[in-house]
Amino acid sequence: MAEVVAKTYASSLYETAKAAQCEEEILEELRVLDEAFLEDGDFLILMQSPELNRSEKMDLIDRIFRGKVHPYTENFLKVLTEKRRIKHFHAIFASYNDIYNSDHNxxxxxxxxxxxxxxxxxxxxxxxxxxxxxxxxxxxxxxxxxxxxxxxxxxxxxxxxxxxxxxxxxxxxxxxxxxx
Incomplete structure (x- = not known):
């Protein structure tokens, strides 16, 4: 199930980024985020917490990422949080990376x-x-x-x-x- 979720979200993001010719920029941002989330998983835990409502979570993403990452990356984090898929971030990044590698030989x-x-x-x-x-x-x-x-x-x-x-x-x- 998690693999299907990862491929679905990664494919959607990749196709959107490719159409805007920013798939490599998004790849590098996802790589940096993945490394940071693996090193310190507090952000992912917080985004899954029922203690914060949807609006607070979106606000937090805005404050942390706005102007620091591509708008596609920021919006993608919001979608993952809203759809309760943020816990799959590592697998989604890995799938995006695989798609990028395949597409670029x-x-x-x-x-x-x-x-x-x-x-x-x-x-x-x-x-x-x-x-x-x-x-x-x-x-x-x-x-x-x-x-x-x-x-x-x-x-x-x-x-x-x-x-x-x-x-x-x-x-x-x-x-x-x-x-x-």
């Missing part, structure tokens, strides 16, 4: 490594992924020292694990199977 990857990648290595990885997929690549990086070395590459709902940690785990399992 863009793919997002996350490379997780034991140590931070240099700018040169990031660019080499981005170029290799672009050659492989034919899409524009947005590369996010994360550091996880537990990997020991190598890389875990995540995209969409897939994961390629070429980390030293996973290879050591494979060896451990094979040895355990032989000994057992």
């Amino acid at each position: 863009r793919m997002e990857f996350t490379a997780v490594t034991a140590v931070a990648l240099s700018d040169t290595l990031k660019e080499r990885l981005r170029r290799k992924l672009k050659m492989t997929t034919g899409a524009e690549i947005v590369l996010h990086t994360q550091v996880d020292p537990a990997l020991l070395g190598g890389m875990v590459l995540r995209f969409q709902n897939e994961q390629i694990d070429a980390s030293v940690k996973s290879k050591l785990e494979d060896i451990r399992r094979k040895i355990s199977a032989v000994i057992a």
Whole structure:
């Protein structure tokens, strides 16, 4: 159910933004809001609270966002609040991002490594992924020292694990199977 809600609202916003040629601006605003809401969910909780009436909630959105975000973004927050869908904001943003990426032949990857990648290595990885997929690549990086070395590459709902940690785990399992 939540996935259907997310896709429905994201599609509506995307089509409206695309018609006004501001879909990228809206995407970036939604990204910033999503990060802020994930870091501190108080705003979303407040917008769902029965303690505030509809008018107070709309007033609060006006005071916080008017002139700071595109009017489409502000109005979208009002619609989500009014329709009691604001709790789905994260899923709606993710769906909007997926629609944008699909429409712009863009793919997002996350490379997780034991140590931070240099700018040169990031660019080499981005170029290799672009050659492989034919899409524009947005590369996010994360550091996880537990990997020991190598890389875990995540995209969409897939994961390629070429980390030293996973290879050591494979060896451990094979040895355990032989000994057992």
